[in-house]
Amino acid sequence: MKNWGKELVAWLDDRFGLSVIAQFLKDKPVPQHKHSVWYYTGSAILVFFVIQVVTGFMLILYYKPTLEEANASVARIMTEVPLGWIIRSVHSWSATFMIAFVFIHLFSIWLTKSYRKPREITWMSGVFLFACSLFFGFTGYLLPWDDLSLAATKVGTDIPRSIPVVGAWVTQLLRGGEDVTGDTLTRFFGIHVCILPIFLFLLLAVHVYLIQKKGMSLPLETEMNGKNVPTIPFWPNFVYREMIVWLVLVGVLFSVAVLLPPSLDKQADLMAGAPEGVKPEWYFLFLFQTLKIVPARILFVNGDTVAVLLMLLAGLLIFFLPVIDNKPTERKGKIITILGYVLVIYALIFSVWSLL
Amino acid sequence: MKLKHSLFTRRQFLNGLFSGWTAALMASLVYPVIKFIFPPYREPEEVILPFADFEGMAPGSVKNFPWGSKPGILKKNADGTFIAFVGVCTHLDCNVTYLPDQKKFFCACHDGWYDEYGTNIGGPPPRPLRRLIVEIAAPDLIIKREDVE
Numbered sequence: 168m169k170n171w172g173k174e175l176v177a178w179l180d181d182r183f184g185l186s187v188i189a190q191f192l193k194d195k196p197v198p199q200h201k202h203s204v205w206y207y208t209g210s211a212i213l214v215f216f217v218i219q220v221v222t223g224f225m226l227i228l229y230y231k232p233t234l235e236e237a238n239a240s241v242a243r244i245m246t247e248v249p250l251g252w253i254i255r256s257v258h259s260w261s262a263t264f265m266i267a268f269v270f271i272h273l274f275s276i277w278l279t280k281s282y283r284k285p286r287e288i289t290w291m292s293g294v295f296l297f298a299c300s301l302f303f304g305f306t307g308y309l310l311p312w313d314d315l316s317l318a319a320t321k322v323g324t325d326i327p328r329s330i331p332v333v334g335a336w337v338t339q340l341l342r343g344g345e346d347v348t349g350d351t352l353t354r355f356f357g358i359h360v361c362i363l364p365i366f367l368f369l370l371l372a373v374h375v376y377l378i379q380k381k382g383m384s385l386p387l388e389t390e391m392n393g394k395n396v397p398t399i400p401f402w403p404n405f406v407y408r409e410m411i412v413w414l415v416l417v418g419v420l421f422s423v424a425v426l427l428p429p430s431l432d433k434q435a436d437l438m439a440g441a442p443e444g445v446k447p448e449w450y451f452l453f454l455f456q457t458l459k460i461v462p463a464r465i466l467f468v469n470g471d472t473v474a475v476l477l478m479l480l481a482g483l484l485i486f487f488l489p490v491i492d493n494k495p496t497e498r499k500g501k502i503i504t505i506l507g508y509v510l511v512i513y514a515l516i517f518s519v520w521s522l523l
Numbered sequence: 524m525k526l527k528h529s530l531f532t533r534r535q536f537l538n539g540l541f542s543g544w545t546a547a548l549m550a551s552l553v554y555p556v557i558k559f560i561f562p563p564y565r566e567p568e569e570v571i572l573p574f575a576d577f578e579g580m581a582p583g584s585v586k587n588f589p590w591g592s593k594p595g596i597l598k599k600n601a602d603g604t605f606i607a608f609v610g611v612c613t614h615l616d617c618n619v620t621y622l623p624d625q626k627k628f629f630c631a632c633h634d635g636w637y638d639e640y641g642t643n644i645g646g647p648p649p650r651p652l653r654r655l656i657v658e659i660a661a662p663d664l665i666i667k668r669e670d671v672e
Contacts, residue, residue, distance in 0.1 A: 318631070321616045321617050321632075322617060339561055339564075343560075343561075345591075346616075350562060438594040438618070439594070441617040441619070441630060444631070458615070458633060461647060463649040470649070471649075
């Protein structure tokens with residue numbers, strides 16, 4: 168009887184063939200070099216995503232996605248539901264941490280040029296995952312239904328309108344009508360808890376599969392040295408190291424969540440003037456500031472149309488980066504590196520500027 | 524198999540027919556989905572309000588009224604006439620606020636400014652506030668779209 172555990176595992180393995188995966192993870196080498204630290208950013212995003220799923224499932228037990236009840240139900244979570252305030256706070260902060268690590272992950276791959284052949288589709292699926300994360304943040308921001316979230320959503324959903332031809336259609340699709348109303352709230356809730364998770368899981372499956380298929384990428388200079396790079400096995404050595412990082416991150420997350428819970432303003436009034444100090448979430452601030460300083464007209468064209476089209480173009484260029492920078496890995500691609508830094512500096516300066 | 528003067532084989536013909544049918548079937552399924560996700564919207568042609576609620580407004584003050592799902596703003600001018608606007612910024616759709624001491628409309632989202640007649644005078648707004656026609660037919664106050672006769 169004492170071996171029933173082993174027997175069960177063997178029985179399951181006989182049917183699922185899981186030992187192939189276990190062996191693969193034991194054999195998978197993780198290179199050790201001075202840029203190895205970036206390998207930890209991907210799993211950090213996953214940790215925060217899992218926390219989002221779990222706390223999201225919890226919040227959904229009390230949240231009510233309607234015009235009349237949304238704000239009050241969040242207020243109830245914050246004041247009446249046992250430990251509700253901390254669950255909402257963790258959900259809100261974990262979103263911030265997740266997106267911060269998405270930015271770091273993206274730029275680490277940009278700067279180490281890991282998107283090059285044969286990892287083009289890994290990068291492209293990553294850009295879609297990035298867009299998904301931002302859309303998660305954008306739809307989630309409206310759900311507490313207070314003055315600030317209403318005004319931010321009005322602006323955010325009106326931005327596509329400046330795109331020629333399809334713009335007005337996109338705005339209506341997002342809003343569920345001509346204006347932001349209770350329908351928008353319900354629609355955003357559906358997108359946030361149903362549509363985006365499905366897309367994100369599918370994209371994540373593609374992304375993670377390709378990372379396993381193509382192996383860990385080496386930075387250019389390490390690859391150019393030609394020497395054999397020392398490696399450690401993915402399982403258990405690398406995973407144990409990652410776990411230490413996860414513990415630290417979760418510790419920081421919970422500390423911040425306890426000390427700085429998110430606020431909740433009074434219920435949004437569709438007829439009231441926009442409140443002072445309307446701001447989107449921090450990761451949209453640089454775009455917000457850009458729209459703020461764009462003049463009403465640029466050479467007979469609506470200034471916002473120009474700005475929004477430029478933003479779309481930037482998004483497309485980032486998506487097609489592996490196609491644009493398809494040089495053989497021996498060449499350094501300095502312009503792309505400098506562009507990466509320029510983008511970071513622009514985002515930082517404009518974000519700080521928007522807070523002044 | 525291909526007939527002597529035919530342009531394509533029987534296989535190609537059947538494949539084409541089958542793909543065509545499948546595409547038509549898909550289109551007939553996608554169409555209702557797209558129709559469904561866009562709810563109907565009609566902007567009101569006019570709203571009728573009780574004049575008594577607005578008669579006593581001080582000159583230079585404003586009062587909001589619902590214009591469909593948007594806020595409407597009724598303003599009493601210094602000479603006692605009324606003027607009405609759709610109270611959303613022409614930049615990115617935020618609701619504007621009237622500042623009586625400065626005689627200006629203000630949009631807090633991106634610092635947009637309009638004068639007391641709704642003309643855009645500062646910040647990003649590309650157009651004046653949309654005007655609405657005010658008709659007084661006591662006991663009613665009728666507010667109409669500009670293009671409705």
